[in-house]
Ligand code: SF4
């Protein structure tokens with residue numbers, strides 16, 4: 001009589017492009033999930049050897065320690081400018097600029113808009129956690145109205161410092177970008193969607209299409225002063241209505 | 252339904268509990284009286300027989316502390 005044999009198959013493990021080292025991020029920080037998604041997409045597209053990651057200033061300043069691809073560090077906010085240079089000199093590579101909200105929308109607003117407007121053939125991963133994490137929880141361009149931070153202890157007051165900036169909608173007024181999508185990493189469902197968007201953004205570069213922008217809402221439990229699962233609920237209840245998820249452009 | 256198990260590397264776990272919220276079978280919990288070398292409780296599976304290898308816990312883990320093994324039955328009748 002034939003006997004059943006049970007085989008073990010590993011169906012989820014560390015992607016090759018993600019270094020086997022502990023990361024320095026706080027417990028429950030979205031950066032770890034986003035790094036993993038990037039590494040999975042790089043592996044699946046087989047572009048590890050030809051990818052250049054431009055690391056930002058902010059909590060993910062050490063991203064090059066975790067993603068096993070070529071890299072370059074940019075001064076605060078200048079990642080898209082550095083990425084522009086790299087991509088123009090090495091058109092056959094896949095160049096990713098990985099940036100937080102302070103980097104991309106405060107000190108680097110000009111670089112962000114002009115790289116997008118020129119249609120540089122790069123992929124921008126914008127990690128929006130509505131706060132400055134690394135420097136201790138100050139108000140960011142994307143902090144919500146009434147959100148309390150170290151520098152807005154009574155809540156962000158738009159009459160004083162303006163409303164949160166919606167990067168995807170802003171860039172969607174420009175002609176050149178080929179792909180703009182806002183995602184989140186608050187649940188398995190949104191994470192899988194975010195992975196599809198990153199895949200598309202990278203594939204656009206492999207196919208030589210043009211500028212792709214992927215905004216990812218990400219938890220910063222430490223900056224928000226919350227437990228990680230509380231941070232997930234806050235993001236879904238408070239951030240998503242201000243920063244609606246979805247694709248704005250896919251050409 | 253497929254079967255499997257989640258292999259949790261307790262030394263990589265930072266105790267964020269995101270996997271516990273994500274598991275549809277509700278079979279993950281934080282260790283009660285033991286801590287890893289970072290000094291935090293870590294995620295554990297207390298009923299492997301109910302694991303469906305759905306990967307939810309691994310997908311949400313920000314620290315890549317979880318590997319998923321699926322049990323595949325071959326042959327037989
Ligand atoms: S401060 Fe916030 S963004 Fe920075 S590592 Fe901690 S949780 Fe992540």
Ligand code: SF4
Pocket residue numbers: 256257273274275276277278279296301302303304305306307308309319
């Ligand atoms: S694989 Fe699915 S069922 Fe098994 S422990 Fe993880 S989340 Fe739970």
Ligand code: SF4
Pocket residue numbers: 028259263264265266267268269270271293294308311312313314315316317
């Ligand atoms: S998600 Fe990962 S780091 Fe967080 S408790 Fe589970 S195993 Fe630990």
